[in-house]
Amino acid sequence: MTCELSQRLITLLFLLPTVIILLLVGIIPLFPVIWESLHMHIVAAQAKPIFIGLDNFKKVVTDADISYYFGITFLLTAVALIIQIPLGLGIALMLVRKFKGREIFQTLFALPLGIAPIAVGCIWVLVLRPEVGPLPRFLSLFGINFDYMASFWSAFTAILLMNTWRWTPFVTLALLPALVSIPPDILDASRVDGAGFGQVLRHIILPMIKIPVVTVVFIRLMDTISIFDEVWILTGGGPGWSTRFISIDIVRRVIFETDYGMGSALSLVVLYMTITLCWIMLAILKGGKLTEG
Amino acid sequence: MIVTVLIAIALLIVLIFELFPIYWVFVSSLRSRAEIVGKAPLYPTDFKIENFYNVFIKWGYYKYVINSIIVATGNMVLVLLVTLPAAYALARFRLGVARHLSFWILTNRMAPPAAFLLPLYMFFSFLRLSGTYLGLILAYCVFNIPLSIWLLTAAIESIPRDIEEAAMLDGLSPLGVLTKITIPLAKSGIASTGLLTWLFAWNHYIFGMILSGPGTKLITVALGDFALTTVGIEWEYVATMTAGTIIPVFVVLFIVRRAIVSGFAFGKL
Numbered sequence: 001m002t003c004e005l006s007q008r009l010i011t012l013l014f015l016l017p018t019v020i021i022l023l024l025v026g027i028i029p030l031f032p033v034i035w036e037s038l039h040m041h042i043v044a045a046q047a048k049p050i051f052i053g054l055d056n057f058k059k060v061v062t063d064a065d066i067s068y069y070f071g072i073t074f075l076l077t078a079v080a081l082i083i084q085i086p087l088g089l090g091i092a093l094m095l096v097r098k099f100k101g102r103e104i105f106q107t108l109f110a111l112p113l114g115i116a117p118i119a120v121g122c123i124w125v126l127v128l129r130p131e132v133g134p135l136p137r138f139l140s141l142f143g144i145n146f147d148y149m150a151s152f153w154s155a156f157t158a159i160l161l162m163n164t165w166r167w168t169p170f171v172t173l174a175l176l177p178a179l180v181s182i183p184p185d186i187l188d189a190s191r192v193d194g195a196g197f198g199q200v201l202r203h204i205i206l207p208m209i210k211i212p213v214v215t216v217v218f219i220r221l222m223d224t225i226s227i228f229d230e231v232w233i234l235t236g237g238g239p240g241w242s243t244r245f246i247s248i249d250i251v252r253r254v255i256f257e258t259d260y261g262m263g264s265a266l267s268l269v270v271l272y273m274t275i276t277l278c279w280i281m282l283a284i285l286k287g288g289k290l291t292e293g
Numbered sequence: 294m295i296v297t298v299l300i301a302i303a304l305l306i307v308l309i310f311e312l313f314p315i316y317w318v319f320v321s322s323l324r325s326r327a328e329i330v331g332k333a334p335l336y337p338t339d340f341k342i343e344n345f346y347n348v349f350i351k352w353g354y355y356k357y358v359i360n361s362i363i364v365a366t367g368n369m370v371l372v373l374l375v376t377l378p379a380a381y382a383l384a385r386f387r388l389g390v391a392r393h394l395s396f397w398i399l400t401n402r403m404a405p406p407a408a409f410l411l412p413l414y415m416f417f418s419f420l421r422l423s424g425t426y427l428g429l430i431l432a433y434c435v436f437n438i439p440l441s442i443w444l445l446t447a448a449i450e451s452i453p454r455d456i457e458e459a460a461m462l463d464g465l466s467p468l469g470v471l472t473k474i475t476i477p478l479a480k481s482g483i484a485s486t487g488l489l490t491w492l493f494a495w496n497h498y499i500f501g502m503i504l505s506g507p508g509t510k511l512i513t514v515a516l517g518d519f520a521l522t523t524v525g526i527e528w529e530y531v532a533t534m535t536a537g538t539i540i541p542v543f544v545v546l547f548i549v550r551r552a553i554v555s556g557f558a559f560g561k562l
Contacts, residue, residue, distance in 0.1 A: 229517075
């Protein structure tokens with residue numbers, strides 16, 4: 001009895017510092033923001049906050065501009081996933097078999113992952129800007145005039161390219177350990193049985209790596225919703241706010257427009273979305289584990 | 294045989310795609326302006342090392358590098374100190390609350406930093422912490438404590454329990470087991486975790502935009518400010534500054550390459 005009690009006490013003491021800091025930076029700061037979200041409060045206007053109930057949240061749902069910012073965020077997320085998951089998985093499949101230099105390849109391949117997102121933006125400015133960039137110059141050889149700031153779609157393509165460059169290595173390297181752990185006999189046996197590669201992939205490989213795939217999909221999903229730094233440098237939300245993804249919108253509102261009321265409401269909505277996505281992910285993962293075991 | 298050749302070619306193309314932009318920045322960082330704006334060839338043509346001298350010494354950008362080192366190192370030390378016992382408790386003790394705690398930690402990790410911008414700014418202004426090193430060191434805990442707990446829990450779970458149990462029978466206290474047995478055995482995992490948290494802190498931008506003051510400006514914030522205000526003019530210095538921000542990253546990645554190749558750096562997937 002005393003042993004169990006002291007065990008609990010020790011557990012509590014071990015967890016306490018982490019819990020205190022997370023409360024301090026992750027929970028307590030949210031309370032003033034909940035209060036702000038119920039008010040109309042533009043700091044630069046130097047007016048007192050006016051209580052407006054849930055109007056800010058109503059605006060998050062009904063305002064056409066905000067719907068557009070959420071819309072392009074989800075569009076980018078969807079397209080990025082559709083491109084990066086198969087691409088990353090494909091590269092991982094090519095790396096399953098051991099070969100000379102595989103570790104060197106993996107290390108070099110991981111370099112973009114470690115670079116600060118803000119520096120990623122600068123890198124792609126230097127690659128894509130028509131004045132200095134090698135890519136527009138290369139495309140002009142084929143008569144294509146590529147200025148990424150010319151329209152929404154060119155800016156979107158540029159952001160997608162940058163995002164794929166940075167994150168495909170993550171998909172590959174995160175899926176690789178699970179792929180390597182599939183016993184080669186299983187794959188060989190199915191080949192002998194005359195199954196084509198597509199069938200092996202669908203019926204053997206994918207079911208065996210379901211858990212890491214789901215995890216990677218959700219991590220990429222939440223990361224893309226968070227996208228800010230690199231787009232901030234590359235397009236700044238332009239041309240004409242057409243690439244003002246939701247995080248860019250929040251930062252612009254908070255820092256430049258000092259609209260604390262709407263900024264708070266949007267922050268809380270986006271946080272709540274993340275919590276929901278995490279919850280769905282864990283539910284799927286637990287469901288998967290139950291059927292397996 | 295043909296398949297092997299095709300795979301080799303495909304992997305080579307992938308590698309060129311991933312490395313060319315980085316190569317281009319380093320080549321550009323050593324060029325003169327006239328060369329950069331003209332039709333600069335793909336191979337290096339100039340070696341103006343004074344670009345680095347101008348930015349980091351003459352313009353005083355070394356101060357921002359020092360600030361970033363202080364904040365990233367302080368954050369790494371704080372995070373390791375508080376998460377080592379927590380990860381040990383989560384890996385070893387049976388906990389009723391563990392599931393809720395892990396979920397809460399996970400949501401902190403995945404939350405968009407932009408969503409924490411206003412909460413942290415208002416709260417830290419109230420505590421008079423904005424513009425201080427301590428404020429930034431604490432703010433980065435939002436994402437680095439979860440990362441560290443994930444990685445450390447995996448590292449501790451990979452150590453056989455028997456050794457710890459034997460030590461406990463010899464009369465060692467739980468804290469004694471943690472400091473004398475578990476930490477030495479999990480050394481490499483802890484080192485990789487520390488370096489990765491350092492890297493995330495070094496790379497972070499959005500909190501620094503609003504939480505760092507004139508005396509605590511970080512290198513990522515300096516890079517962002519410079520790139521946003523001078524793009525279209527001082528191209529070579531944008532490249533120089535970007536290269537300067539990336540170089541420490543490569544040093545860290547080189548040290549933790551084992552953790553990346555083995556998949557440790559990506560947590561328990």
